[in-house]
Amino acid sequence: MTVDPITLSVIQAGLQQACDEMDLSFSRAAFSPVIAEANDRSDGIYSATDGALIAQGAGGLPVFVGTMQHSTRVLIEMIAAGTVAAPQPDDIYIVNDPYLGGTHLMDVRFARPFYRNGKIFCWLSNTGHWPDTGGAVPGGFSASATSVEQEGLRLPPVRLFKQGVLDPEIYAIICSNIRVADQRIGDVKAQAAALMVGEERLNALLDRYGDDTVQKAIVELRDRAEAHMRSLIDEIPAGTYRSTAWIDSDGVVDAPLAIKLAITKTPGHLQFDFSQSSPPCLGPMNSVLATTLSSVYLAMRHIFPEVPISAGAFAPLEVLRPEGTFLDAHYPRPVSGCAAEVSQRIAEAVFAALVVPLPDRVTAAPAGTSGNFALGGFDPATGRDYVMYQLSGGGYGGNADHDGLSNGCSTIGISKAPPIEIMEQNFPVLYHKYALREGSGGSGRNRGGLGLEYEVELRRGTARASFVMDHGRFGPQGALGGQDGAPNEVRVLSAGQVHTPVHLSKEQDIALSAGDRVSVKTPGGGGFGDPADRDPDKTAEDRRLGRAD
């Protein structure tokens, strides 16, 4: 017997609700501002047999779409192989190993088996970005790391909670290897409590509709999501669509990395071939396979947002394993840049390829960098060390309907930027400017959105500045005749000298003294369509408002 379509809709809403409630619980109780304010976390439900994604919170960080199903699958396989201890009810595994279906080390995954009648019915899992997991630099984004050991503590799947009780020994090892460890207990408890919320809601759903019906509905929903995605894919004419997106450098060797993509459409199916991309790199701009896949999924979801997130939606998307490229990194390649930067460039490649057959759905390239500026130092006024992050937005690409949004968040994130006033409360810095970057949008029939421009001064003590950004060499690409957006610019004004990072958008540990300033200009979005076709009224308005020449 199949499940009737109404019960299906209701169970779909119920599964979604359980995930949304996990998301809510996690971010409200979390300590890390990255989780609480920036929503750099995600919660979902995964198949007991292969970890396939059943449902995921609507407000989860986009780059985690699809990564947890890989990490859950790997965990299930390792348990089956006996390389990881078998679960008991109320256990929670912790894992952050990037090569076991992850992103970078800071994204810490928890996985909890969900039991019904003594058997594992499914897995609940979540990911939260911890502010630090040890390694060479506070925060983990070492622009010059050449192996994963320099990036932080790597945890294989271990049971951090055993039958509901936090294992103090494992926790002590973690705390001895990370910075600001005293606050992490708040995040650990919040992350575990969110999985409990999911368990309660799932139990309620199963009690009401019956395990068998829900199980059938899960299978049916997966099939339907797959059919839905196939029908949307069929809007694309058959053929092969190619694109290239460039990463400035890996942070160690000053040479650009190419993502070369060929997307081949056959009926109901898209094949993504990245095999011509650059080989693995020395620095931290490698991507692990799970992140590469997830980046393709999130790009497709930006294009077809109406398909619910589930493994079925990804089934028609065949990503050929890009072995031998930097998009399929193996131990011990450093990977800290994959979640924040490489993922966005992969999405840009997908957009650039598909804007041709889908001009009404796809935009020109967005700024596509998280604009990570980290400042670590000692504040003599408080007597404490600090680590400050300024993550910035940039312009979105123009599209068929309108100009790109100015100062939008990263393609892979949905987070809010912190207010300047809060930055100045918490850190010894003073901003002199925080403004739209005039003239930065790529021109086009609809121009790219504007980037951001800011200048910040160190007021007291000494500090070290690090930058992990991108699009410093080439601006975000225009589409269908539109121009590229303005590239990223970083300047350090120290002791009367102006310093430009050798790698333009990446450099680590630049020493600053009180009075020194950092100036950042983030990329504008790519333009869409021929600039000659632009409505003259819009050009005049841009001039009047100082947005463009």
Add this chain to the structure above:
Amino acid sequence: MTKDRVIGVDVGGTFTDLVTIDGETGAIKIAKTPTTLDNQAFGVINALDMADLDLGSVDLIVHGTTTTTNAVLERKLSKTGLITTAGFRDVLELGRRTRPQPYGMTGQFRPVIPRDLRLEVSQRMDATGAILTPLDERGVIQAVHDLLEAGCEALVIHFLHAYANPAHEQRAAEIAAEHWPNAFITMGHSLLSETREFERGVTAAVNGSVQPLLERYVTRLRNELGQKGYVGDILVMNGNGGMVSSRLVAREAAKTVMSGPASGVMAAAYTGRRAGETNLLTYDMGGTSTDVALIRDSTPSVSNEIEIEYAMPIHVPMVDVRTVGAGGGSIAYVDTAGLLQVGPASAGADPGPICYGKGGQRPTISDANMLLGRLNPGKLTAVAGGISRQQIAKIFATELGDAMGLDAQQSAEAVIRVANTKMAGAIRMVSLSLGADPRDFALFAFGGAGPLHAADLARELGVPRVLVPARPGMTNALGCVVADLRYDYVQTVNQPLGEGAVDRIQAEFAAQIAAGTAALAREAVTLKEVHQVFSVDMQFLGQSHVVRVPLATSTPTATELRQGFETVYWNRFKVELPDIRARIVNVNTSVIGISEPVDLSRLIDPAGRKTKLTVHERRPVVFDGTVHDTPIYWRDHLPRDAAFTGPAIVEQLDSTVVVPPGDHVTSGEDGNLIIHIGSAE
């Protein structure tokens, strides 16, 4: 002045509603008339005419208006200029670097004040309020002249860190006042003295841009009513559920945004208190929106972090009303995966659902209710332009049924079931985000369509009881009648908890009490008593979210603060963190002037009630796939102690109450009906 004869008049998106209560006899009159969008005052006058009142004998008119809400949402704003800190004029446009939706890289944003009207002057404070750069006073004068030249009618002065030290904003406002031709000058720190330059700035910018509109509107209304012999004051509802004199309201005009929904929640709190239901989830479903709020201990949740649309935060304390759906006009469709979806697209008020007969061709929730017999199909001929039930059924069958293998009736039931599941989920999310379990509450159903769905939603949520007030469709107007005067203050302090912090907090409370007392004294309303409500917003050091900790007095000790915080935190998150220090972020005081109580017992005219439960008519209504021959009762005819069991429908002019099989109805205070879920014998 006691409230002898009070008129509450609320202007909504579709209707202008009026309730008047005679303080001596308790006699109540109501009127409902279409809203006049161009000038809401006409609708108000029409409603007064309909109620046939001698305005000379009216003591007080309390008014809820959507003038400012509509102006903001449609960006029909007065031309407003901004003077701000050098280097930061784009703060209002940069926002917090987000996008309108998680997926989809498109979207646009229009700042409240356009870039060419945002000017900078040299000045700077740091986060402690220390002056780093003095105010360039000549620069202020120049900017004022430039903005006047550009045709600005209102002025906003917004400097970084003014919450820590307002001296530059105050001085600049003083200078501007010498040149500005009117009183429409808003200082950024004046509405809410809280950290976060974008939110504070947008709040101030909204205030400036609606001040002239609101002032003109209330002046015109006062004149119109004056000509009709009214000599009393007009009070205007604020979004915090309090009211303020129309002579003062424009100064803090942003506070009137979203006042309509707040008004309904105040009426719910008041009605619930009289009925002994102090913990309520309010569920207000109309034609174009569905709003939910939480009331604990007869007190609605208030938030100063409301965002009324994408990147449009209005950070003044407001009743925390969350819009969770598009109302009866929500469109149902079958997606390409073959799954039935309801909303978020809406048929709106125009063309509206098919059953409105204004050309709507897409199936909606209202149409489904009509097909199932829950709404009176007899009304189709009365209101609709010749739309028949068969025509609606045909659209359901072809648009929905064919794709799912269902007939029209089954499709309509499916629409209701899916819509209820989604609404119940949304209500749960609201409730949980406020730290409450919905099962601990009763559902207060109002709006024209709230009572249609409430019993089903309550069942879905595990809520034991539904309270349906006497006049569900007039609740916002009733809120005007029962409202109190209310002034809220928020001051950011950012102090780690310790003895030094306690002194600072007590001093802030004292200043807030003084400000609130002075504000109440300016109002021309006699008060029964004055309440002061104190709270602090706290967090653990290292966190960015805060929780609100209620306080019994304005002189808490450090121990009381810590214990209060830990209790709230435990109740909310079930987490204890004894080793981490706490911080006090904001100090909040509400000074509430309680007005004389209003008697609601005659909301349904006792003379119209029958002595015995009388079935008005019977009609087939579908519940759970089965057609039930269902009694229809007329609300105004129900005996005072009516009790009956579902299936039943109760009809009244302003709403329809659905009682599914298995639920039991009893009568309560003030003409309320209580639906006991699943407790029919």
